[in-house]
Amino acid sequence: MLTALILADSRFPGGGHVHSGGLEEAAARGLVTDEPSLKSFLHGRLLTAGLLAAGFAAAAARGEDLELLDLELDARTPSPAQREASRAQGRGMLRAARRAWPSPRLSSLPASPHQPLVIGVLVGDPYEAALTCAYLAVSGPASAAVRLLGLDPFGVNAIVAALPVEEVAARAGKELPALGSPALDLLAEAHVRREGVRLFGS
Numbered sequence: 354m355l356t357a358l359i360l361a362d363s364r365f366p367g368g369g370h371v372h373s374g375g376l377e378e379a380a381a382r383g384l385v386t387d388e389p390s391l392k393s394f395l396h397g398r399l400l401t402a403g404l405l406a407a408g409f410a411a412a413a414a415r416g417e418d419l420e421l422l423d424l425e426l427d428a429r430t431p432s433p434a435q436r437e438a439s440r441a442q443g444r445g446m447l448r449a450a451r452r453a454w455p456s457p458r459l460s461s462l463p464a465s466p467h468q469p470l471v472i473g474v475l476v477g478d479p480y481e482a483a484l485t486c487a488y489l490a491v492s493g494p495a496s497a498a499v500r501l502l503g504l505d506p507f508g509v510n511a512i513v514a515a516l517p518v519e520e521v522a523a524r525a526g527k528e529l530p531a532l533g534s535p536a537l538d539l540l541a542e543a544h545v546r547r548e549g550v551r552l553f554g555s
Contacts, residue, residue, distance in 0.1 A: 354478075354481060356454065356475055356476050356477075357476045357478075357481040357482070357484065357485045359453070360446070360472055360475065360476065360485050360489075361485050361488050361489060361492070363492065363493075363496060365446075365449065366445075366449045367442065367445045367446035367448075367449045367450075368441065368442055368444075368445025368446065368449075369442055369445070369446075369489065369493050370493075370496075371553055371554045372438055372441075372442060372493055372553055372554050372555045373493065373494055373497035373501070373552075373553035373555065374398060374402070374490065374491075374493050374494040374497070374537075374555065375394075375398070375494065375537045375540040375541055375544070375555070376394065376494035376497040376498055376501065376553075377497060377501060377544065377551065377552060377553045378540040378541070378543055378544040378547070379394055379540055380498070380501045380502055381547070382540075382543075385498065385502070386502065387502075387504070388504060388505075388508050388509070388512060391495070391498050391502075391504065391509065391512060392512045394494065395491045395494060395495060395512060395513065395516060396516060397534075397536075398490055398491060398494060398534070398537065399487060399490055399491050399516055399517070399518065399521055400521065400532075401532050401533070401534035401537065402435075402490055402532075402534050402537055403486070403487045403490030403491060403518075403521055404487070404521050404524065404525055404530050404532060405426075405429060405430075405530045405531075405532050405534075406439075406468070406469040406486040406487070406489075406490055407469070407482075407483035407484070407486040407487040407490075407521055407522055407525035407530075408483065408525040408526075408528060408529050408530040409422055409425070409426050409467065409469040409470060409473065409486075409529070410469040410470070410472045410473040410476070410479075410482040410483050410485065410486040410525070411473065411479035411480070411482055411483040411525050411526045412473065412479075412529055413469065413470045413471075413472070413473025413474055413482065414473040414474070414476055414477055414478055414479040414481075414482040414483075415473075415479050419461055419462055419463065419466070419470055419474070420463060422470055423463045423466060423467055423470060425529070426439070426467045426469065426470070427467075429530075429531055429532070431533075431538055432537075432538035432539075432541045432542055433542075434538075434541035434542050434544065434545045434555065435537065435538060435541045435555070436467075437555075438541065438554065438555035439467045439468050439469075440465045440466065440467055440468075441554065441555075442468040443465065443466040443467050443468040443469075443470065443471045444465055444466070446468055446471045446472070446475075447459065447462060447466060447471050450471065450475055454475060458474055459474065459475075461474070462474060468486075468489075469482075469486050472485050472486055472489075479526045480522060480523065480526050483521075483522040483523075483525040483526050484518065484519065484522035486522075486525075487518045487519075487521045487522045487525065488518050491513055491516055491518070492513060495509050495510070495512065495513050496509075497552075497553060500552070501552065541555060
């Protein structure tokens with residue numbers, strides 16, 4: 354559980370702080386402007402991208418074939434920008450993990466792994482790995498909302514605390530999800546093509 358807590362901590366130097374999970378683009382387009390619209394965005398993200406990531410983290414923790422899981426997650430992520438964001442965060446987390454938890458298990462991961470697979474290998478327990486991924490799917494965008502929109506951090510954290518993160522983690526351990534999130538895909542693709550200043554990589 355300590356490993357899961359460290360990975361979920363925003364201070365862990367895995368590179369997650371430079372990703373908003375689509376929140377920056379959603380805010381730029383006026384889709385997220387206040388706490389109610391943020392709540393809707395985070396809830397939708399949790400039930401789609403969050404469940405997908407949690408399912409693959411749980412499978413990796415169970416010791417399933419990591420190369421196959423990596424390909425399966427690619428197939429379930431149609432947006433090239435989303436795939437690259439997941440792999441960039443995976444590389445960052447793996448780099449930090451090799452210093453924090455040196456282990457031969459890490460060498461079993463693909464060279465540029467998706468983030469959920471790294472979390473699954475590091476945490477080892479399927480439910481805790483799924484819970485970590487489900488939480489990260491909403492905590493990063495929530496933090497970005499505070500910085501981008503100037504929302505009250507107490508209100509934003511209250512939204513995160515009320516989300517069904519544990520339910521999603523429990524569900525993720527029972528199946529390998531194949532969910533689509535076309536709105537997040539479109540936001541990701543628009544974000545990488547946006548000209549001008551961007552505060553986040555995704």
